[in-house]
Amino acid sequence: MQSQTISSYQTPSGQRVEILKQSFPSLRKRPVKRIAFVSGLHGNELEGVYICHLLTKHLSELQRTQPEAFQGEVHIYPTVNPQATAIGTRLWPFLSIDYNRQFGESDGHSLASKCAQELMHDLKSSADIVIDFHASNLHLKETPQIRITEGFHKKLIPFGVHCNIDLIWVHPPFPMFKSTLGYNMNQSKIPTLVIETGIALRINQNFSNRILLGMLNLLYQVGVIVTNNPPAPVNHPIIVQPSQVIQVHSKHAGLFIGHTDIKKNIAKGEVIGEVVDAKNGLTLQEVAAAEGGFLFTVREHPLVYPGALLGRIAKDIIT
Amino acid sequence: MKETILSIQSPLGPPIELVQFTWRGAQPKNTISIVSGIQGNHLNGIFLCSRLVRFLNSVESGKEPGYYLKGVIKIIPTTNSPAIQEGKHLWSFHDLDMNLAFPGNDQGEVPEQIAATICRQTKDSQFGIILQSGDTHYEDAPHLLCLNPDGLAKNFSRSLAIKNAREPKISSTFRLCLYDQWVDQMITSVILSAGKPNHLDIPLCETILPGLINSLVWSEVLGNDQKKSIKYQLKFNRQSNEQFVISHAGGFFMPTVKLGSEVTKGQKIGEIVDIHSNTILESILSSSSGYLVTLRNNPMVYQKEVLAILLGKPKFPFWPIK
Secondary structure, three states: OEEEEEEEEEOOOOOEEEEEEEEEOOOOOOOOOEEEEEEOOOOOOOHHHHHHHHHHHHHHHHHHHOHHHEOOEEEEEOOOOHHHHHHOOOOEOOOOEOHHHOOOOOOOOOHHHHHHHHHHHHHHHHOOEEEEEEOOOOOEEEEEEEEEEOOOHHHHHHHHOOOOOOEEEEEOOOHHHHHOHHHHHHHOOOOEEEEEEEOOOOOOHHHHHHHHHHHHHHHHHOOOEOOOOOOOOOOOOEEEOHHHEEEEEOOOOEEEEEOOOOEEEEOOOOEEEEEEEOOOOEEEEEEEOOOOEEEEEEEOOOEEOOOOEEEEEEEOOOO | OEEEEEEEOOOOOOOEEEEEEEEEOOOOOOEEEEEEOOOOOOHHHHHHHHHHHHHHHHHHOOOOOOEEEOOEEEEEOOOOHHHHHHOOOOEOOOOEOHHHOOOOOOOOOHHHHHHHHHHHHHOOOOEEEEEEOOOOOEEEEEEEEOOOOOHHHHHHHHOOOOOEEEOOOOOOOHHHOHHHHHHHOOOEEEEEEEEOOOOOOHHHHHHHHHHHHHHHHHOOOEEEOOOOOOOOOOEEEOHHHEEEEEOOOOEEEEEOOOOOOEEOOOOEEEEEEOOOOOOEEEEEEOOOOEEEEEEEOOOEEOOOOEEEEEEOOOOOOOOOOO
């Protein structure tokens, strides 16, 4: 494994902050494919950082025991916003700006946007496929899924099906996504899968292990890793269109008490949770599934305002 | 008239409320909307709105000689009220920049509901002004931001009595800000930026207030029997004429220039010194002449950060006066 600093800057106290890339080179002169894994754009999303750890551990062992398996190149960028990851905050520290809104056409002058440009440049020069790991925010827990902006789906779904995730959600191209790494890499014709899993500041080992398996399978399927022992079979995801996603919102302010976890085959009318008024002991809203299907997002943060998202159901999909 | 245009229940505390002040003349032709507090710690804009509210209430009750209400004036002073109450740039419950939440969603999360309400309340305006302070860690000399201004927008800008206007940079997040929503709806609008976050500069606000009142007269939402509105000179600066001064070391930035002054080529802008030993790490010289429109306010700087922005001399210094 080779380590490289793709970007660095000096803090006010003189220390250097380095954004690292760990690379597993190909045995071939011309690698079959080059694949990059990115995590930590949001510093409080640790699931991807852990998956990168698992990948690095697995690939290091493979390199030691079967160096000939590396027919392509693998690049891992485990913490691309290292100061934010170090303190577990979503935003770029000191500036309080969202690093994943600095890509594409940016003002180009803030430190974060300069680092974003350097990351994009490095990815474009070293990868044919990119995987960008995200957890959810502090409010919601997500089943392992890939989110694809409409228009990129034909190119991305064939890769996504190998990733051992539960669901691929194809959504319309909202303006807010146009400043993200994923959108801009895809615009640059480098297929980039955005994996969303778990919740901020937590690691769900079950989800991480599943995605590790998916990533190893993807490496195998695209010919980057070729071994005599192919990875175990993976789960085939359901593919969901925007019209199939039902959002469940709170109608009141209060505390949301969840009664169920992420769940496949939730029945129409089944109780997801309740919104209660902490001051007077009243239940303000019994939150039930408006449709049967796959409850793939559930709220974890108990504090809710009216309009808060409590869950998402992929309807009419019986798995 | 003061009215609550949005009230959102809170889980345990008081509700989140969005307040709008409205004045209406006898036969209104034009409407102007003035919005501030999109960032919770931009206090100058909120203060300027409060001064305008006092002035307009006084006009309404006949206590301002010569002035009378003609059109509709809407002021929404405390847009991001949760962040204002928290004393922060962003509301920490969502960590979402309010200016990336437009056009909003009435059925969405709190910032989206606020954004949707602002858009709905202001959409019928002919003119709009957004009041803000400099970005986090920066202080702005008063200036306007306006995109591709036509003749009307140029004249509107000139009525504000601000000496400089800049072009906003069109980034991939620009579509999500209130100003772009207004531009999309053909509302003749500007952003007025002055001062720094977390700081109320009353003398600065008092120098800006007469220009704001003049713009109300110019846009014919306010009348005055005794004097006409004034068209001021305004330098329009293109992005290509802007010089960004960048730090090459991290440390304390000690500026040696004054915000709002003219800087000459080769002039020392400041030094970066080591925060432990006070040794000079970098002496920063200006590579061109220009007007110092933005200066770093927080002395703690990282390497590669912007320390100052200079507006170079434009080819055509003044917008033509018609």
